[in-house]
Amino acid sequence: MSSVLLLNLAWQISTLALVALGLAIVFGKLGIMNMAHGEFVMIGAYAPVITASLGLPGWLQLPVCLLTVAAVALVLERTIIRHLYGRMFDSLLATWGIAILLREAVELIFGRGYQSVNPPITGTLSLFGAEYPAYRVAVIAGILAGFAVLxxxxxxxxxxxxxKAMVGNPDLAQAIGIDTARLSAGAFVFGCTTAGLAGLILAPTIRIEPMMGLDYLIRSFFALVVGGLGSLEGLAIGAGVIAGTQSVLGAVASQTHGYLAVLVLSILFLWLKPDGLRSSSR
Structure with a gap:
């Protein structure tokens, strides 16, 4: 296996883990099947476009991303999501509608055309005998450090x-004085914000457009299906299996074969091992 393929594999696994983290928090901890997860990734990817359109300096892209995504998430949590905790099917329908609304809003503001942004770090680094984009190397290192802190x-x-106490027994947690409503809201906003941060990080490497979120939602869900809910270890395993399968088959065969293999693998896990490879009870 070539050095470039290994580095691409590390890039795919680390970025998928970051994208799926928010869904793991919201779905695994709060029981909300957030079908708008990909749209929060999309909003984060549009942060550089928003920053440029407002005439702000480039270093404000991160604050713009975090504030925009957190504000949208907080409004949705206060108006809709707070009534749906633990109601998975109802949350699926509600957030599907929210996803459509967010896509239409972004399309109304920015149009359907593709957007592109330049990476904040240019050039390449020599690693393992191969030249690799410095921006991707910095992102991989940053994600690894971030997950270690988390x-x-x-x-x-x-x-x-x-x-953990709220997830294990919400009624008992509330009885002993834990503000479960505030804690749930914070967890939801944090989960959505990590999705937006993933979108911002990916923005220089992808085509930005209003429909981009669906692919990230599907791949995040597949990662959780394989790895299991409720633990960072399960998230890492799921991201490794899904991104690894897709990357390797995409390199040796085609992207179509990679997507097909991931789909078949996820169906098999749903059928034979619905709790994933590593899961903790909610």
Whole structure:
């Protein structure tokens, strides 16, 4: 296996893990099947376009992304999502409608045409005897560091302990004084914001358009199906299996073969091992 293929594999796995993280939080912890997850990725990808259209300097892309996505997520949580916790089918229908609304809103503002942005880091680095884009190397390193911090936070933080208590028994958590409504809202906004951050990171490497979110929703769902819900380890395993299968088959055969293999693999897991390779109970 060539060095470039290995680096591409690391890129695909790390970015898919980041994209799927928000869905893992919202679906795995809150019981909300967020069909608008891909649209939050899309909004994050449009952050550089929004920044440029407002005449703001490029370094404000990150604050614009986080503020825009968090504001949209908070409004949706306060008006719709807060009534749907634990109601998976109802949340699926509601968020499907939200996804359509968000796509139409972005299309109304920016049009249907493709947008493209330049990476903040240019040039290449020599790794393992191959030249690879420096931006992708920086993203891979940043995602690995971010997941390490998140893993530590999940194991040590008092807030994480309260979330686990809320997931395990919401009524008991509320009875002992945990503000479950505020905690749920924070978890939903955080999950959506990580999706937006993934979109911002991916923006320089993809074509940005209003319909782009569907592919990221599907691949995120497949990663959770394979890895299982409720743990960072399951998310990492699922992202590795899905992105690895698609990347390797896409390189040796075609992208169509890669998508087909991922689809068949996900169907087999839903049939034979619906809890995934590693899952913790909600």
């Amino acid at each position: 893993y530590w936070w999940n194991a040590r933080s008092r807030v994480a302990t309260r979330i």
